[in-house]
Each structure stands twice: as C-alpha cells, then as structure tokens.
Amino acid sequence: MSSPALEISRGAFRRNIAAVQARIAPAALMLVMKDDAYGHGLHWSVPEAADGGVEWFGGYDVDTALRIRALTDRKVYAWATSTVEEAEAAITAGIHLGVGSAQYLGDVIDVAARTGIRADVHLKIDTGLHRNGFRPDEWADAVATARAAEERGVVRVVGVWSHLAEASDDEDDAAQRLFHDAVRRLTDAGGRPEVLHLTASAASWWRPELRGTLNRIGAFCYGIRSADGPELEGIELISRLTAPVAEIGDDHVVVGVGSFHGLPSTLCGARVATPDGLRRILSIGGGEMHVEPWAGAQTDQRVVVFGPGRDGEADATALAERIDTVGEEIITRLTPAVRRVIVD
Known part of the structure; x- marks a missing residue:
C-alpha cells in the first residue's frame, strides 16, 4: 500500500x-x-x-x-x-x-x-x-x-x-x-x-x-453527481482515492500522490481527510503533495483525497467544482500509476 x-x-x-x-x-x-x-x-x-x-x-x-x-x-x-x-x-x-x-x-x-x-x-x-x-x-x-x-x-x-x-x-x-x-x-x-x-x-x-x-x-x-447538483438519494460514490504519507516536515506532511498520477495541480486549497481530521492541501507537485501537518503523523498512515464522505472528505464532484469541471474528470484522469483495488 x-x-x-x-x-x-x-x-x-x-x-x-x-x-x-x-x-x-x-x-x-x-x-x-x-x-x-x-x-x-x-x-x-x-x-x-x-x-x-x-x-x-x-x-x-x-x-x-x-x-x-x-x-x-x-x-x-x-x-x-x-x-x-x-x-x-x-x-x-x-x-x-x-x-x-x-x-x-x-x-x-x-x-x-x-x-x-x-x-x-x-x-x-x-x-x-x-x-x-x-x-x-x-x-x-x-x-x-x-x-x-x-x-x-x-x-x-x-x-x-x-x-x-x-x-x-x-x-x-x-x-x-x-x-x-x-x-x-x-x-x-x-x-x-x-x-x-x-x-x-x-x-x-x-x-x-x-x-x-x-x-x-x-x-x-x-456515485458521481452532477456538478453544482444536489445529492442523489440512495446513491454513493463507489470509489475513494487514498495515498500514503511519504515524509513528515516541520510545517507540512508529504503525501505520495500528485499531478503525475493525474491529480490536478489546481486543487491546492482543497481539504483531504487525515487520521486527525481534515487538512488543507498546500501544494501539488509531480509525484507528491504537501498537506497541512497534524499531530502524530506517521509514514504508515494514509490520507483520503476524495471518497464517499464517510470520513468527512469531499467527493469527486466537490473537488471538481473547485476547478470548474465535472466529477468524472477527477476520476477518469487518474493514471495507471494509481492502483485500482476492488473491495466488497
């Protein structure tokens, strides 16, 4: 992982x-x-x-x-x-x-x-x-x-x-x-x-x-709702994007996902779900992004970039709305470097 x-x-x-x-x-x-x-x-x-x-x-x-x-x-x-x-x-x-x-x-x-x-x-x-x-x-x-x-x-x-x-x-x-x-x-x-x-x-x-x-x-x-559209009764996002903590800095945490994986660099400012709550994305580079730090951050932890919302993270459409696009673009642009893991 x-x-x-x-x-x-x-x-x-x-x-x-x-x-x-x-x-x-x-x-x-x-x-x-x-x-x-x-x-x-x-x-x-x-x-x-x-x-x-x-x-x-x-x-x-x-x-x-x-x-x-x-x-x-x-x-x-x-x-x-x-x-x-x-x-x-x-x-x-x-x-x-x-x-x-x-x-x-x-x-x-x-x-x-x-x-x-x-x-x-x-x-x-x-x-x-x-x-x-x-x-x-x-x-x-x-x-x-x-x-x-x-x-x-x-x-x-x-x-x-x-x-x-x-x-x-x-x-x-x-x-x-x-x-x-x-x-x-x-x-x-x-x-x-x-x-x-x-x-x-x-x-x-x-x-x-x-x-x-x-x-x-x-x-x-x-589970991808329309941009600027309401929630859909009985519908949930079927996928969530997670990435590992790669490095702990003094004023940021490095997370191992970036634009080389298909994540738009324009998503800076969006919040992702960490083990200690939501934190803001500070910057997005090629293979990594910098996130606001949290207490107890460790390199064996994973951050949820988007998902069904169970952990408070945004869904794919919410991220898309930040950059004036649609939710499916956030998911379909993910490259093969992002492993697809099928769970029950």
Missing part, C-alpha cells in the same frame, strides 16, 4: 445500479461505461452489472463496446460515429450502432450487405443540442433509407434516440416534442422501434416525463 490507490466498492456499485433502476422503472437502464467504466475498470464492472440485472451496456465508441462484448452477452451499444472498419467489427460482434448521419448510415448499410450480417441501428434525431444526429429536415430521407434497408433484411431499426441540451426545462420540453414527432414519422413509414432513449443521467433522474423506454445513465451509477 505504498502507492496511491483508488479503492472501489463492488457493493456500492450494485446498490447504485439498483437505486437507479428503481428510480427510472418501468424504463430500462443502459449502463454507460465510457472511459473504462469512468476510470473504474471494465473487467470487473461489466460482469458485476450483468449479475445485477443490467440488460443494456453503452460503450460510446466501438473499441469500448468490443471490450464490453468480450465480457458479456447482453446488449451493447456504441453511438460514436465510427470508421467502416470499426462498423464492420461492431456488426460482426452484434453491437448496436447509433447512427446520426447519412454518410454513416450508408456505411453501415454497405457493411451489413457485404458481410451478410444484419446491423442493429438506432437512428438519432437532432433535437437541439447540435452535437450530431439527423436534422429535422433530413429525417424523412434517413427514415426512407433505413426502412428500405430494413425491408431488404440488411438492417433492423431497433431504436430512436437523441441528446438533450439540458439548457432549460422549456428547451427540453421542445426537444421531447420534436423527438416524439420523429418517432411518429418512423412508425408511419412502417418502422417498429423497440426502444426510445432521449435522456441521460440528469434528465432521467429528475425529469421522469422525458424518459423513454431506455435511459442512458453513467455517472450516477458510479
């Missing part, structure tokens, strides 16, 4: 998943696992979530989705626009693809026709975020192309999806109306989408009227 460690609780992860599922029922959960399960590791979290009843996994990109596929036979979804080679790998592996452009839809149809493997696609309507997706004036052509391919047995239009801008309730309500109109136009053309997913973590939690039949939720399942 002489190096920094991210201690990850299986039990907290399972409890969070159950709390999210209960919150969004009867809609289903798509557990988002981008960035190696938000920095916690796919190798254990995928089978753990599958055992907890998760039927849908969201990998964002094809590479992550393929890694998830190697760990489970449940439904896996990749929504980042990908290369032809990536699309072929995904289709071969039975991964559902989010499609939001005419070029990508054409590529997916071509790959499916060439390989003889039907592609499962979810068509994306741009409801106002303008990140990607078919614009409303492109939707009719997208539906016609997808339905023609579906009639040929080349693709299956499994779902319709979008991203909310979450700029205001009024804008999200308008986005929902546009979304429902897109679904209606698909069904009028003979489509029979099995799943509709408009909301991610925040909207799924707080705007039940916007939920479709499937909700893409990542951060909350790992």
Whole structure:
C-alpha cells in the first residue's frame, strides 16, 4: 500500500445500479461505461452489472463496446460515429450502432450487405443540442433509407434516440416534442422501434416525463453527481482515492500522490481527510503533495483525497467544482500509476 490507490466498492456499485433502476422503472437502464467504466475498470464492472440485472451496456465508441462484448452477452451499444472498419467489427460482434448521419448510415448499410450480417441501428434525431444526429429536415430521407434497408433484411431499426441540451426545462420540453414527432414519422413509414432513449443521467433522474423506454445513465451509477447538483438519494460514490504519507516536515506532511498520477495541480486549497481530521492541501507537485501537518503523523498512515464522505472528505464532484469541471474528470484522469483495488 505504498502507492496511491483508488479503492472501489463492488457493493456500492450494485446498490447504485439498483437505486437507479428503481428510480427510472418501468424504463430500462443502459449502463454507460465510457472511459473504462469512468476510470473504474471494465473487467470487473461489466460482469458485476450483468449479475445485477443490467440488460443494456453503452460503450460510446466501438473499441469500448468490443471490450464490453468480450465480457458479456447482453446488449451493447456504441453511438460514436465510427470508421467502416470499426462498423464492420461492431456488426460482426452484434453491437448496436447509433447512427446520426447519412454518410454513416450508408456505411453501415454497405457493411451489413457485404458481410451478410444484419446491423442493429438506432437512428438519432437532432433535437437541439447540435452535437450530431439527423436534422429535422433530413429525417424523412434517413427514415426512407433505413426502412428500405430494413425491408431488404440488411438492417433492423431497433431504436430512436437523441441528446438533450439540458439548457432549460422549456428547451427540453421542445426537444421531447420534436423527438416524439420523429418517432411518429418512423412508425408511419412502417418502422417498429423497440426502444426510445432521449435522456441521460440528469434528465432521467429528475425529469421522469422525458424518459423513454431506455435511459442512458453513467455517472450516477458510479456515485458521481452532477456538478453544482444536489445529492442523489440512495446513491454513493463507489470509489475513494487514498495515498500514503511519504515524509513528515516541520510545517507540512508529504503525501505520495500528485499531478503525475493525474491529480490536478489546481486543487491546492482543497481539504483531504487525515487520521486527525481534515487538512488543507498546500501544494501539488509531480509525484507528491504537501498537506497541512497534524499531530502524530506517521509514514504508515494514509490520507483520503476524495471518497464517499464517510470520513468527512469531499467527493469527486466537490473537488471538481473547485476547478470548474465535472466529477468524472477527477476520476477518469487518474493514471495507471494509481492502483485500482476492488473491495466488497
């Protein structure tokens, strides 16, 4: 235990998943696992979530989705626009693809026709975020192309999806109306989408009227709340970052974690939990940070940089709020030099 460690609780992860599922029922959960399960590791979290009843996994990109596929036979979804080679790998592996452009839809149809493997696609309507997706004036052509391919047995239009801008309730309500109109136009053309997913973590939690039949939720399942957002009932951070005391100085204690481990140097001034209570970070260097001293400090002790709050330390989002970012960045930027330790 002489190096920094991210201690990850299986039990907290399972409890969070159950709390999210209960919150969004009867809609289903798509557990988002981008960035190696938000920095916690796919190798254990995928089978753990599958055992907890998760039927849908969201990998964002094809590479992550393929890694998830190697760990489970449940439904896996990749929504980042990908290369032809990536699309072929995904289709071969039975991964559902989010499609939001005419070029990508054409590529997916071509790959499916060439390989003889039907592609499962979810068509994306741009409801106002303008990140990607078919614009409303492109939707009719997208539906016609997808339905023609579906009639040929080349693709299956499994779902319709979008991203909310979450700029205001009024804008999200308008986005929902546009979304429902897109679904209606698909069904009028003979489509029979099995799943509709408009909301991610925040909207799924707080705007039940916007939920479709499937909700893409990542951060909350790992206990990471929204920046500047309230606490989440029944949800706890599943990990805590600890680091060893390396040296005792006259006016500081050296703790063995720093920017080389992925800890932002701008977190100076934040408080960490020591065996004698909270102490302020004085400076953050490459491999270490200096912390205000405490009585009885010893080199066999460990400091908690962030965690679920049981010891009074800040959670990852509280640290993120100090530097105007989001909680997942604090965790996902931790390098492999921080050991991941899975506990019950």
